[in-house]
Amino acid sequence: MLLAMLNGLAVLPLALMVISLYRVFFHPLSRVPGPKIAALSNAWLAWHARNGRVRELGKTLHRKYGPVVRVGPNEVWFDSKDAFKIIYNASNGFEKSDFYCTNIHICMNKYLLTLALVATALYRPQVNWKLEVHSPDTLDFLSERDMKRYRLQRRLIGPLYHPSNLKKYESAVDGVLRQVVSQLKSLAGAEVDLKQWMHIITVECLGAVVLSWSPGYINARTDGGTSSHAYLSWRHKTVFGLFPFAVIAGTYSKTFGRLFARLWGITFRTPKNFKTFFTPVYQKGSRRINASLRPKPPADTRQDLLADLIQLHKDRPLFQETYLRRLAITNFGAGHETTTSALTAVIAMIASHPKSKKRVVEEVEQVARPVSFDVSSGLSYTQACIKEAQRLHPVIGMALPRKVPTEGFSLHGQHFPAGTTVGCNPISLHQNPNIFGPDAEAFNPDRWFDEALDTKAMKRYNLTWGGGARTCPGRHLAEMILYKVMPTLIAEFDIEVDIPPEEDMPFYFMAMLSGAKARFLPKENENHTTGI
Incomplete structure (x- = not known):
């Protein structure tokens, strides 16, 4: 032997x-x-x-x-x-x-x-x-x-996540923004972590829209370490995702999973004073769903997205209870990082480019507060800045992988050949000069008005929200939050951002600007704040 x-x-x-x-x-x-x-x-x-x-x-x-x-x-x-x-x-x-x-x-x-x-x-x-x-x-x-099942699920929830339905939740976001503006003003321009505050705002907005609930992050001035913890978990997920056998083996042998993670140096600890929002989200969502499915459900006057999802389950049995419970959590699981990433990139890019910042401020200050989703969508230069920031700093940092068919x-x-893993890398695709012009690597919102460029192609060949049939189902919810938060902060504050060099920022499959420091300096003229 x-x-x-x-x-x-x-x-x-x-x-x-x-x-x-x-x-x-x-x-x-x-x-x-x-x-x-x-x-x-x-x-x-x-x-x-x-x-x-x-x-x-x-x-x-x-x-x-x-x-x-x-x-x-x-x-x-x-x-x-x-x-x-x-x-x-x-x-x-x-x-x-x-x-x-x-x-x-x-x-x-x-x-x-x-x-x-x-x-x-x-x-x-x-x-x-x-x-x-x-x-x-x-x-x-x-x-x-299962694409048949996927398309069925998308069709069922489609009307609820359409902008026409999401607009009725704008007042919930406005309520969050009133608290955000008040709290940021009380900081008197003190330096804060940009990504953490964008995460605070995102989770608070999702809580208000989906559950009529607040995690208490605004008053605490911290997200309880959840943004940094979640980002480190993406380091772990990215490495494991490249070795599917490790996912399987790690599930059946925790020892193997820990050894594999240690081998790659991707273990991480829960931050001190960690305060997750997923536990209360799950508990509150489950209690409401359980109560709503009783033979004689108690009266509940809350008008939020979960109420719409519960009603969808009652009206359309194809939207099963399993789907209902899963989607209540998915709004947070899929939305808190993607929306945070978009907000962070947009604020950072605008604040760090003085000429663009000046034009956005001038455009935003011409509209009434609170800024509605429709009005914000019509701010042409502001929208160009949003698209440009998301183009240069997409949420995904690696190719969205697909399998070549038979x-x-x-x-x-x-x-x-069949079985090959293929995909377009958003970073390189979004900086392809054949699509976005010879200065594709630069932040230039004016490219979206350039008649020499094919702006339709610029929108089409874009992986900001995914590609093809698998685009993000919650895209419009994320955009509703983004389009309301960004102009409000621009109107209320003179924002200064210090962005570290790219080589000092880690990017994984989930790619976020991290380490950026911001100062929200209250504007001297307070006349425009009456709407907030």
């Missing part, structure tokens, strides 16, 4: 060498340009993700290698319009990759079926087997693989 073990150990280096040679020189993707070391293992991309350097990859890889770059043994990034049109096609785009296997049942189902398929092929090669993956019937917009596809002189 000892001799057999020694022979096995001797064979291992040879096997690794053969695999490496195959991946670099004989793999179907071997002709795709990119760092040779990336072809060996996902460890190359995971290492950059672990170090928070994925934004740097997005900005440099395509400059060096062109519109298609191999970033892993079986993964390719694009930054072209042609790739976007194929991969994220609204009607027949590619399905999500294994990176999104946050649902362990989906991961296990797929990998166990794969093993079964291989075993059966060995013993019964004459049978034509087809691999099918079935995910649980719950509401998970992030990792749902027939494969060819593009840019390369063929990509």
Whole structure:
């Protein structure tokens, strides 16, 4: 037995060498340009993700290698319009990759079926087997693989998340903003962490809109460490997402999960005085749902998004109780970081570009307060600044990965076989001069008025809110908050922002401007505050 073990150990280096040679020189993707070391293992991309350097990859890889770059043994990034049109096609785009296997049942189902398929092929090669993956019937917009079910869920909730319905919650956001303005003024221009305050505002707005509830962050002047904790968790998720086997093994063996995390140096501790908002959100949402489903439910006069979701469940049985309970939490889980990221980027970009800041202030000060969603949507230059900030600092810092279907596809002189992970990197796509002009790397809101540029294409080839059929279901809710918060803060304060160098900011799959410091200096003229 000892001799057999020694022979096995001797064979291992040879096997690794053969695999490496195959991946670099004989793999179907071997002709795709990119760092040779990336072809060996996902460890190359995971290492950059672990170090928070994925934004740097997005900005440099395509400059060096062109519109298609191999970033892993079986993964390719694009930054072209042609790739976007194929991969994220609204009607027949590619399905999500294994990176999104946050649902362990989906991961296990797929990998166990794969093993079964291989075993059966060995013993019964004459049978034509087809691999099918079935995910649980719950509401998970992030990792749902069943497109019929996904589209049904989207159709059911669509009217509730349409701007025409969301407008009735504007008064709830206005109430939050009155508290925010008052609290920020009491700071008398003291320096604050920009991302934390944008997170405070976001969670408070979501609480007011969804549950008619406040987590108490504004008065406490802190989010209880939830923004920093959540961002560190994305470091963890990004690395694990590149190794789906680790997700499965870590679920069934906590010891393995901890060892894998320690190996990569992605463990993190809960901050001191941590105050999560998810526990009260879950508790309050569950109590209201339970009460509403009783034979004789108690009277509840609250007019918020949860009330609409409960009514949708009663009116449309297809919107199951499982969906209802899941979506009540999803509003916060999917919304608190994406909206925070957008707010942080927009405030930081406007405040750090004096000419643009001056024009936004002049435009905002011409409208009445509180600024409505409709009025804010019509502020042309302000909207251009919002689009420009989100273009340069998208929420996602890595390619939105998809799987090439059975027939494969060819593009840019390369063929990509079935199963290849492909996607457009938002960082590089949004800075492609063929789409956004020769100064695509610069913050220039005027490009959105430039007749020499195709502004329709600039809007179309954009991954700010995702791509194709998988665009963010809560986009309009996030925009309603963004469009009301940003002009209010601009009108009430002279905002100064100190943004650290990009190399000092970590960016993961979720990419956020972090470490920026802001000062909200109350304006001397108080006449415009009567609406707030």
